[in-house]
Amino acid sequence: xxxxxxxxxxxxxxxxxxxxxxxxxxxxxxxxxxxxxxxxxxxxxxxxxxxxxxxxxxxxxxxxxxxxxxxxxxxxxxxxxxxxxxxxxxxxxxxxxxxxxxxxxxxxxxxxxxxxxxxxxxxxxxxxxxxxxxxxxxxxxxxxxxxx
Numbered sequence: 001x002x003x004x005x006x007x008x009x010x011x012x013x014x015x016x017x018x019x020x021x022x023x024x025x026x027x028x029x030x031x032x033x034x035x036x037x038x039x040x041x042x043x044x045x046x047x048x049x050x051x052x053x054x055x056x057x058x059x060x061x062x063x064x065x066x067x068x069x070x071x072x073x074x075x076x077x078x079x080x081x082x083x084x085x086x087x088x089x090x091x092x093x094x095x096x097x098x099x100x101x102x103x104x105x106x107x108x109x110x111x112x113x114x115x116x117x118x119x120x121x122x123x124x125x126x127x128x129x130x131x132x133x134x135x136x137x138x139x140x141x142x143x144x145x146x147x148x
Contacts, residue, residue: 001104002021002103002104003021003022003101004020004101004104004110005018005019005021005088005101006100006101006110006111006114007019007088008096010095016114017096018111019088020107021084024081024083027083028079031047031051032048035047035079040087040089040090041090042086043086047075047079050075050078051075055072058071058072102117
């Protein structure tokens, strides 16, 4: 099972954006192009900066070729592991709020589970009083009742 974060806009009819948590193979293979495609500008900048620093250190011969390659691989792996977080933060900065966290096998199932939860929550009748257990009293604490 995978974990997806569901992001929606402020409008009631806005589309859903699902972001899968975990390692991103497209981010690893495509590098900063994937970050630009998903409009995660900070991730693209940090990717280019990290690889640029590693390349500059390797070109200056301060470290061996093996160490420079290992550092470049470490930068690539870190960015692929954090790609979903960069995308999530980018969506939030663009005004899409985090609506829910869903566990599902794939995107389609995650969307169905989110919509089913949303439908069930909207159909609950809040006007019916909640039955109180026998012998339980509601006490006034400040301006609020403490108890059911």
